[in-house]
Amino acid sequence: MANGNGSGTDANADAVPAINAMVQYTKDFSFENPNAPRSLGPQEKPPNIQIQVNVNARQIAEADFEVNILLEGSAKSEADTLFKFELDYAGLFRLVNIPANETHPVVMIECPRLLFPFARQIIADAVRGGGFPPLYIDPIDFAGLYRQRLSQVAANAEAPTVA
Template sequence: MANGNGAEPANDAAPAINAMAQYTKDFSFENPNAPRSLGPQEKAPNIQIQVNVNAKQVGETDFEVDILLEGSAKTEADTLFKFELDYAGLFRLINIPPTDQHPVVMIECPRLLFPFARQIIADAVRGGGFPPLYIDPIDFAALYRQRMTEMASQQDAPTTA
């Protein structure tokens, strides 16, 4: 059957990722040495950030994806601040083949969540009395490739009794 413009209808809809919801699951910000830590610093602090992505399937086409961001800023003597953020989203994958779902969930979904998590952290650090911390963009594709390589090498490693 032709549609209104004379063209045949498409048999398959285009692949899509729908963000059904996004939310903060857990958040902590610590400023353990305030107000002493709020003064001028002789050197720039050492800032460390760890990123983890977890996902679980919660329905036939639905996945919950979590970005776990942990970080701290320290001087030689003190911790200036620490934070932990578990930011998540519920995503629905439409017309994405099962063989492609894992990389989509682990790369594209966190890429969509990251700007919101980044802003939460920047606002919290600023609210703690420091200049806002804008985390550099994260290459989730490179992280995914690195993790897949690590998992493959662990499977290939001989086991000893």
């Protein structure tokens, strides 16, 4: 049955689950190029690039969550550091009609997945601005990170305590 405005929507439309990105922002960012200009010359070998990823979240209101992606990385050639970066990129998300038992995985998997392309671009631009080719970080398996974190929590809960 159509409602009075002719849109044809039904009463169940309000029950559709949704993730609304309210705002996204850089909380903290650092880029270091400690050996410039020496590090900007041609390199004999590709650099050794290390990247660490962490996801944190906190509940702000009943349906609102702040989610942070923490990306730390460095590029080294032999013993020299070419560059280092740290990015804390966050977003405020409102979850609508998400069942309580699905809230945690949605916040820790889907929200960072939505933030990642923006964080990736910030890092690529900063590395390029530092005189290097842009660093495009490979896509991150946030579901795999989530499962890994759950396994670590379970292992720590099962570990005997030393008195």
